[in-house]
Amino acid sequence: MDDNTDHRLSYPLDYPFIQRHQKKLRRKLKAGLSQPALRVAVLGGSTTQEVSNYIELFLLQAGVNVEIFESDYNRFYESALFDDGTLKAFDPQIIYLHTSSVNITEWPAIASTQASIDAFIEQFVHRFHSVWSALTEKFNASIIQNNFELPNVRPLGNQDATQAAGRSYITRQINQRFAEHAQNTSGFILHDLNYLSARFGLDRWYDPAQWYAYKFAMSTEAFIEVGYSVAAQIKAAVGLVKKVVVCDLDNTLWGGVIGDDGLDGIQVGAGNATAEGFSDLQTYLKALRERGILLAVCSKNERQNAKDGFTHPDSVLKLDDFSAFQANWNHKPGNIEQIAKDLNLGLAAMVFLDDNPAERAIVAQNLPAVSVPDIGADSTRYIHFLDRSGLFEQPSLSQDDFQRASMYAQNRQRIELENASQSYDEYLKSLQMTATIEPVNPMALPRSAQLINKTNQFNLTGLRFTEQEVAGFMDSPDYLTLYGRLTDRFGDNGIVSVIIGERQGSELHIRCWVMSCRVFKRDMEAAMLSQLLLLAKENGIDDVIGYYVPREKNGLVKDLYQDSGFQLLHCSDDNSSQWQYSIGSEVPERDIPITINPTTE
Amino acid sequence: MAILATISEIIRDILDEESLEITEQTQRSALEGWDSMAQIQIVCAIEKDFTIKFTMDELEQLNQMDCVGDIVVLVSGKASP
Numbered sequence: 001m002d003d004n005t006d007h008r009l010s011y012p013l014d015y016p017f018i019q020r021h022q023k024k025l026r027r028k029l030k031a032g033l034s035q036p037a038l039r040v041a042v043l044g045g046s047t048t049q050e051v052s053n054y055i056e057l058f059l060l061q062a063g064v065n066v067e068i069f070e071s072d073y074n075r076f077y078e079s080a081l082f083d084d085g086t087l088k089a090f091d092p093q094i095i096y097l098h099t100s101s102v103n104i105t106e107w108p109a110i111a112s113t114q115a116s117i118d119a120f121i122e123q124f125v126h127r128f129h130s131v132w133s134a135l136t137e138k139f140n141a142s143i144i145q146n147n148f149e150l151p152n153v154r155p156l157g158n159q160d161a162t163q164a165a166g167r168s169y170i171t172r173q174i175n176q177r178f179a180e181h182a183q184n185t186s187g188f189i190l191h192d193l194n195y196l197s198a199r200f201g202l203d204r205w206y207d208p209a210q211w212y213a214y215k216f217a218m219s220t221e222a223f224i225e226v227g228y229s230v231a232a233q234i235k236a237a238v239g240l241v242k243k244v245v246v247c248d249l250d251n252t253l254w255g256g257v258i259g260d261d262g263l264d265g266i267q268v269g270a271g272n273a274t275a276e277g278f279s280d281l282q283t284y285l286k287a288l289r290e291r292g293i294l295l296a297v298c299s300k301n302e303r304q305n306a307k308d309g310f311t312h313p314d315s316v317l318k319l320d321d322f323s324a325f326q327a328n329w330n331h332k333p334g335n336i337e338q339i340a341k342d343l344n345l346g347l348a349a350m351v352f353l354d355d356n357p358a359e360r361a362i363v364a365q366n367l368p369a370v371s372v373p374d375i376g377a378d379s380t381r382y383i384h385f386l387d388r389s390g391l392f393e394q395p396s397l398s399q400d401d402f403q404r405a406s407m408y409a410q411n412r413q414r415i416e417l418e419n420a421s422q423s424y425d426e427y428l429k430s431l432q433m434t435a436t437i438e439p440v441n442p443m444a445l446p447r448s449a450q451l452i453n454k455t456n457q458f459n460l461t462g463l464r465f466t467e468q469e470v471a472g473f474m475d476s477p478d479y480l481t482l483y484g485r486l487t488d489r490f491g492d493n494g495i496v497s498v499i500i501g502e503r504q505g506s507e508l509h510i511r512c513w514v515m516s517c518r519v520f521k522r523d524m525e526a527a528m529l530s531q532l533l534l535l536a537k538e539n540g541i542d543d544v545i546g547y548y549v550p551r552e553k554n555g556l557v558k559d560l561y562q563d564s565g566f567q568l569l570h571c572s573d574d575n576s577s578q579w580q581y582s583i584g585s586e587v588p589e590r591d592i593p594i595t596i597n598p599t600t601e
Numbered sequence: 602m603a604i605l606a607t608i609s610e611i612i613r614d615i616l617d618e619e620s621l622e623i624t625e626q627t628q629r630s631a632l633e634g635w636d637s638m639a640q641i642q643i644v645c646a647i648e649k650d651f652t653i654k655f656t657m658d659e660l661e662q663l664n665q666m667d668c669v670g671d672i673v674v675l676v677s678g679k680a681s682p
Contacts, residue, residue: 016649019642023617049638210641213660220645 003364007374009061011388013228015221022057029060037067038238041092041141043076045099046217054227055096055234062235073215080131088138093466094234095135096144098226099128100193100217101151101171110156110165117164125177132181132188140469142237142395144189144230145182147175149197152206186446187468189233189395196229197222232390239453239464242371242391243345245288246336248354249299249306249327253285253317254278255379258309259301269314277380282316284383289321292401293392294408296324296339298352303327323408332359333366343408344517346456346553351391355379395467398447400494407518410490417490428523428593431488435524435594437531440474440481440498447495448483455514458497458525460560462551463512465500478503480535484528486519486594493519497528506542513546520556527594529564537583545569546579604651604680605673611646612669615639625670640664647672651680 005025008014018025040055042048048070059066069090071079076097079087108120128145135143151167154160160168175194182190197205200222207219218226235241250257255267255274267275268282289295295317299306306327310319319325324342326335332354340347347369354360355375364372375385394401414431421427440448449467465473473479484497497515501508510532515525536544546561548554558575562568566579609623616634629635635643644663648654655663659675666672 016646019649020611020614020646023615024619027617050641209655209657209660212657214641216641220641 006061009058010373011228011385011390013224015224018054018057018224019220022053026053026057026060029057030065033060033063033065035065037065038094038234039067039069039090039092040094040096040234041069041071041087041090042096042098043071043079045074045076045097045103046211047073047215048098050216050220050223051098051226051230054224055231058228058231059234062231062240064235064238064240077127077131080134083138092139092141093469094144094237095139095141096191096230096234097131097146098217099146099148101148102211102217104148104151104167104171104174107167107170108165110163112165114164117170121170121173121177124174128178129181132185136187136468140466140472142187142189142466142468144191144233144237145178146191146193147178149194149205150202152202152208186396186442186449187466187471189237191230191233193226196225200225229390232393233395236393237395237453237466239450241349241394241454242293242351243349243454244294244296244323244339244343245285245351245353245386246296246298246339246370247285248356248359249297249301249309251355251379252353252382253282254309254312254315258305263308263312266309266312268312268316271314274379275314277382279314279316281379281383284386286316286321288392289405290402291397292404294323294343294405295321296343297322297327298332298335298339299327300329300332301327320409321405323405332363336363336367336370344457344520351386351389353382353386355382394450396446396450398450400447400450403492403494407491407493411518413490414488424521425593431490431522431593433486433488433522433594434598435484435486435527435596437482437484437528437596439535440470440483442471442474444483444485444495445471445474448481448498451495451498451516452500452512452514455516456551456553457517457556458513458515458520459551459554460513460557461511461547461549462554465512470500473500480508480532480539482528482532482535484515484524484531486522486524497524499528499532501532501536501544503539503541506540507545508536508539508541508543509545510547523592523594525560526564526592527596530592531596533581533583542583544581544583546581548577548579550575604677605669607650608647608669608673608676611643611650615642615646623669625668625673627669628667629669630667647676651676653679655679 008017042052052068052070056066056068069092076099108117132143148171150171154168156163156166160166163169178190182188205218205222210216210219247253255278256265258266268278269275285295297306307319310317324339326339336350336352340350347367350370352363352370352372353375360372363370371391373385373389375382417430418427421430446467449470453464473481480501480503482499483495485495486493496519499510500512501510546566548558548561561579566581568577569580570578605625612623613619613621616639618634644655662675663672
């Protein structure tokens, strides 16, 4: 797809262009994709065809091949509870419930008692609960559920927001209940239709003629926004997430050019309107960092000048908020590749932020995997474009996300220790590592699923599983699961490895084994394997079968099974290989420098 | 003629049929891809392109029309010259 089309399919979306050319765009994008299609079911409370088309379009644009199943018109409830077999046959991996305020019918009468209004809300929410539990029971799919936009009209005027029978008031209560369900349910993803409609504008959102004529719950332009927004959540659910914002400095993070204007000359802080805008952008980036998105610098500057900028008393961001720092006069694409290498992350995990359209174009051209949002020419609006891009969606946020930036900082300390150590073995010992390795439990589930979906390098098979699927394995007697958490003297690395094995008689087939790049070369893989073999033995397994399937970035683990004492069973033309380990066969005991499952007092 | 040309272009884009020949005699019923969803998309695109808004009655009329020529006449009556 050419840059111009890509641009029109990014925020701000070009509605007339997308509306008119969507069929051709979908055809062309689909032709370029060969991988198996992600199965997305759209169950609707109104017409779903338009929104399905746009979800498909934006997923295809991101390189996700997709197949969509649509329920019959307004049959989301029946599809979920009394499926005639078609949904079952489709076996969705993602289920999107396209419901909205048109599905709140029969509002309570204005004179209703509080008790009857409470009962109405209870019954309404219950109806959705039964849809969710029916779907959860039948499918290992992530569920994406809209909340409700505020009603188009208010018979009570402003009182609608305060009276017990006010429709706005009731809508907010229902939304509250949906949010609480999302907080307590893994694999349930709330799509905030209410926010989306508010920022789009309710007057443009509702189109009564289209509702009466075609049962479109929202205007045709709003459909495009919903498709874009839901696609962003689906991308995140299948692991396409951004992990780093790479920032230019001069006129991006502060106003002015530090090399020319000096530290007192740059604009940041409360001095004037422009300076305040830059401070707010820094505050926004700091919030991204706190939720687990790393920050990096890529600036054409003298290194010392670049660093000095963060000593400005009003600078919200400080030097140690950045996990990688490239300030020199080299081309930016090369510097961004270096940042990816420093952080051990793929280019597809990077977002590049730069005020200069020429720099953005060079990066976009040379590194197509990097996301380069057009942030416009007005520094007070950079945040707006960054925020609306939908690049930072995540199906759930775990404790690990909140600690990620400090984990990377601890990694720097580890590197210093490594440099000071006599040998690598000595370094590993001096790290004083302890690991908790045990079957995946509900506490470990969200991060385990996240790891399976985000890991590209140490990933033996490349298979992805949704949180719901992993929850299914966790409870199934046919599967053995393990997660590993690694701690050392510098801190907790969090959950860093997951194994999913499927039992077939006396054999255990390792369907999935991933490990975070954070802990490469720490012998954690040996610790995981030794625990897996123990668990297999306890479960009466005779043979463990491992698979390696070559993927774009997993060359690193090509020889893992061989190096771990497995015997080669089979190697295919595409270099996929199958390996066997017989429990009880003698292998030299390896000295693993990690204390596994220490007993706690 | 300009109106027919614009409408033809819209129909070709929506149906994703780049080389489709369209005249005033072209019939909707003869074009496989022109289903009810394509109809809605074509009507929306016409509204956008000519900056007009059809009333409910006109939407009903458009749904009944089979000839492109009839659509051109309706749009001509609404679009400012």
